[in-house]
Amino acid sequence: GDSVTQMQGQVTLSEDDFLFINCTYSTTWYPTLFWYVQYPGEGPQLLLKVTTANNKGISRGFEATYDKRTTSFHLQKASVQESDSAVYYCVLGERTNTGKLTFGDGTVLTVKP
Amino acid sequence: EAAVTQSPRNKVTVTGGNVTLSCRQTNSHNYMYWYRQDTGHGLRLIHYSYGAGNLQIGDVPDGYKATRTTQEDFFLLLELASPSQTSLYFCASSDGTGNSDYTFGSGTRLLVI
Numbered sequence: 001g002d003s004v005t006q007m008q009g010q011v012t013l014s015e016d017d018f019l020f021i022n023c024t025y026s027t028t029w030y031p032t033l034f035w036y037v038q039y040p041g042e043g044p045q046l047l048l049k050v051t052t053a054n055n056k057g058i059s060r061g062f063e064a065t066y067d068k069r070t071t072s073f074h075l076q077k078a079s080v081q082e083s084d085s086a087v088y089y090c091v092l093g094e095r096t097n098t099g100k101l102t103f104g105d106g107t108v109l110t111v112k113p
Numbered sequence: 114e115a116a117v118t119q120s121p122r123n124k125v126t127v128t129g130g131n132v133t134l135s136c137r138q139t140n141s142h143n144y145m146y147w148y149r150q151d152t153g154h155g156l157r158l159i160h161y162s163y164g165a166g167n168l169q170i171g172d173v174p175d176g177y178k179a180t181r182t183t184q185e186d187f188f189l190l191l192e193l194a195s196p197s198q199t200s201l202y203f204c205a206s207s208d209g210t211g212n213s214d215y216t217f218g219s220g221t222r223l224l225v226i
Contacts, residue, residue, distance in 0.1 A: 009153075034214065043117075043203050043217030044156070089155060099144050099209035103155035 002027040004092050004104035012110045019077040021107045023064075023090035026071065032093035033066050033073045034101070037086045044089060047075075082111045116140070119204050119218035126194050126225055134189040134221050136204030142216070144209035145187040147171070147179060149200040150220070156203065162187055163209060194225045 003026045013019060025033065032051045036044040048057035053068035062077045073090055090104040117138045126132050138145060144163050148156040158171030162181035176198060178190040191198055201222050205215040 041219070043205070043219050044215075045217065046214040049214060099207045099213060099215075100146075100158065100161070101156075101215065103148075103157075105153060105155040 002029075002031070002092050002094070002102045004090050004102055006090050006104035006107050008107045009105070010108045010110070012112065013080050014112050015081055016079045017111075019062075019075070019080045019084070019109070021075040021088055021090075021109070023073045023075065023104060024071055025073060025090070025092050027092060029095055031095060033064070034091040034093060035062065035064055035073075035075050036089040036091055036103075038089065038106075039086045047088070049093075080109070080111045082113050085109055085111045117204055117206055117216050117218040119202075119221050121221060122219070123222045124224070126191075126223070128195060128225055130191075130194045130225070132191040132194050132223065134191075134202055134204075134223070136187045136189070136218060137185050138187075138204075138206040138216070139185065140206050140216055141184070142206035142208050143184070144207045145181060146205045146207070146215070147177075147187065147189045148203045148205065149173065149198075150203060151200050159189065159202075191223075194223075196225045199223060199225045 034049040035047040037047045038044040048059040050057040050066040056065045064075045087106045092102045094100045120135045146161040147159040157173045160179035204218045207213045207215045
């Protein structure tokens, strides 16, 4: 079945550091790929999505490129802020009429001032 | 503003107890979903529905029932709650096209003692 792998359970950075969160996926379909972010006490919310292979999604300074060859969708940000501290989920979306999403296990990002 | 509202926010029940979690969406979305969130597992799909009266089985359905009474309302039922069902539960809605993102509620934290 579909799966998403995030190897980094926790990432700790200082403000203005470069962020890189690794994500790889496995599916027999041509999925839509998402990054969701979850702040404490809230549900996940969409950060960015990419529907087409080899395209890049950009939002709020974050970016991710849908790489079909390496089946990866890594998240990057050039300079993190303390307010970016949250849990980040790499998510695979089925292109069927169910709209089902498959979540990675999440990466807890802590940014120290 | 379109939203997904869950109730209660917190719930404590005893083993063997009967629990109903409620979810209402005002997004005019056809699809609604119930997920559970546990440390180290990300979000896992329990049940989902594409309209009133419809129910589809998710990836971790054992021990859960669900019912979609209207387009707006989706309920998750635990008829014999067990400690293994202690978790954070999220409801979400989408238009189900596969490219669309989800709108999540704020979650219900359930403790089964």
